[in-house]
Amino acid sequence: MADEHYDAIVIGTSQGGRFLPVELAKAGQRVALVERDQLGGVCVNTGCTPTKTMVASARLASQARRGEEYGVRIGPVSVDLAVVRERKRAMVAGARQNYASRLAQDGLDLIEGEAHFTGPKTVEIVLTDGGTRQISAPVVVIDAGTRPKPLAITDAGDVPVLNSTSIMELDELPEHLIVLGGGYIGLEFGQMFRRFGSEVTIIQSAARLMMIEDEDVSDEVAAILRDDGITVLTSSTPVRVEPADGGRLRLTVRTQDGERQFEGSHLLSAIGRIPNTEALTLGAAGIRLNEHGFIEVDEYLETSVPGVYAMGDVKGGPAFTHLSYDDYRILHANLIRHEKASTWDRIVPYTVFIDPQLGRAGMTEREAKAQGRAIRVAKLPMSAVIRAIETGETRGFMKAVVDADSGQILGCAVLGSExxxxxxxxxxxMLGKLTHTAMADAIFTHPLLAEGLNTLFAMFDA
Structure with missing residues (x-):
């Protein structure tokens, strides 16, 4: 039996978890919010806030080096990584403080410690300061997030292996950073450290970078990174890593042409993330997991146990802060206003903060064809966009996929400045159900980057 009873328990404090318990308490409920580490979850502490702060430093360094192209004489550019790190830490500290201030709400009890289920609606918390608490509630929301997947290749334990968290604590630039993984985390850090001044090699086991994208997008991203001086290998599987002379490391990679070896000063593993579900003892509650350890939910975010919900990255699917926030929107509507909001048919956008950025929403060309849809595709190089030409940011392209019969926009990818x-x-x-003709005929301000959308969508009427 639990010692204390609440109306709702929220485990974890990510983007969704920071709003939902506050709103439940404002609605008159007694709420327990459990956090085992830092308030704010991945986004505030190790994800969006710190990484995009560092990306901004890297972009500025790159722009400074291009000064002479624009008639601006700056001189040699160097990066003080310790200062970049301190700026990042200050941003994170400010975000945490802002988060903490939101929790000052009557009826909300913040409990610091690690939670695990002892039954379907009962939770034991091993308190950070010692001791335990037993609590229960008719509604439990799991917002436990994910963490970097450990590198499991031969002798990985014999060398220092960085992940997406620890790499941001370096205070000296790597001489040669080897990045394992060609997803958005690996690409953002790879380009960032190249711009800071490191030699960078990206090794991807799959046939191309960013496998969720269309092939032409992946190929263009790879071309941009190579243009930045990054070595990019695909269809290359790391098999072992070992110490080398001078405190370096040696990585052996199996490629289509046989084994190759790379020596580097630092190794970043960006091979994916795994859910924080083990310590929760979800089996004691009867909560089902999928084959990858993520919590299974229905379109209302309810788990296999009625009254127990999961939100954010721990339930699998796209791991984006804005999706966690939309999960909050759904649970807020259903748990407070007693509606039937769902995840059905929501458009999930995302942006990869390489430079130029890759923004995408809706279907890719490949996904649309796999569904058997009749589609039309248009693609406009950024070199045809006036603003891009004027600013000297002409790499990449805009691409749109539309329904061949209705003209409805099914998806887009924009690889370009902003x-x-x-x-x-x-x-x-897309949310407004506009057709490609409406976009082609719209008046967009000249000269903006978005003006290129006129030209892109006019291609369908040509």
Whole structure:
């Protein structure tokens, strides 16, 4: 039997978890919010806030090096990684403080410790300061997030292996950073450290980078990274790593042409993330997991146990902060307003913060064809966009997929300067059910990057 009873328990404090318990308490419920580590989850502490702060430093370094192209004489550019790190830490500290201030709500009890289930609606918490608490509630929401997947190759335990968290604590630039993984985490850090001044090699086991994207997008991203001076290998599987002379490391990789070896000063593993579900003892509650250890939920975010919900990355699917926030929107509507909001048919956008950015919403060309849809595709190089030419940011392209019969926009990818912002305009058009003709005929301000959307969508009427 639990010692204390609440109306709701929320385990974890990510983007969704920081709003839901506050709103439940404002609605008159007694709420327990359990956090085992830092408030704010991955986004505030090790994800969006710190990484995009560092990406901004890297972009500025890159722009400074291009000064002479624009008639601006700056001189040699170098990066003080310790200062970059301190700026990042200050941003994180400010975000945590802002988060903590939101929790000052009557009826909300913040409990610091690690939670695990002892039954379907009962939770034991091993308190950070010692001791335990037993609590229960008719509604439990799991927002436990994910963590970097450990590197499991031969002798990985014999050398220092960085992950997406620890790499941001370096205070000296790596001479040669080897990045394992060609997803958005590996690409963002790879380009970032190249711009800081490191030699960078990216090794991807799959046939191309960013396998969720269309092949032409993946190929263009790889070309941009190579243009930045990054070595990119695909269809290359790491098999072992070992110490080398001078404190370096040697990585052996199996490629289509046989084994190759790379020596580097630092190794970053960006091979994916795994859910924080083991310590929760979900089996004691009867909560089902999928084959990858993520919590199974229905379209209302309810688990296999009625009254127990999961939100954010721990339930699998796209791991984005804005999706966690939309999970909060759904649970807020259903648990407080007693509606039937669901995840059905929601458009999930995302942006990769390489430079130029890759923003995407809706279906890829490959996904649309796999569904047997009749589609039309248009693609516009950024070199045809006036603003891109004027600013000297002409790498990449815009791409749109539309339904061949109705003209409805099914998806878009914008690989270009401020690609995420431009993509969001198309996403709004999709939400409003606009056709490609409406986008082609719209008046967009000249000369903006978004003006390229006129030209892109006019291609369908040509």
């Amino acid at each position: 690609g995420g912002e431009i993509m969001t305009m198309v996403q709004v058009a």
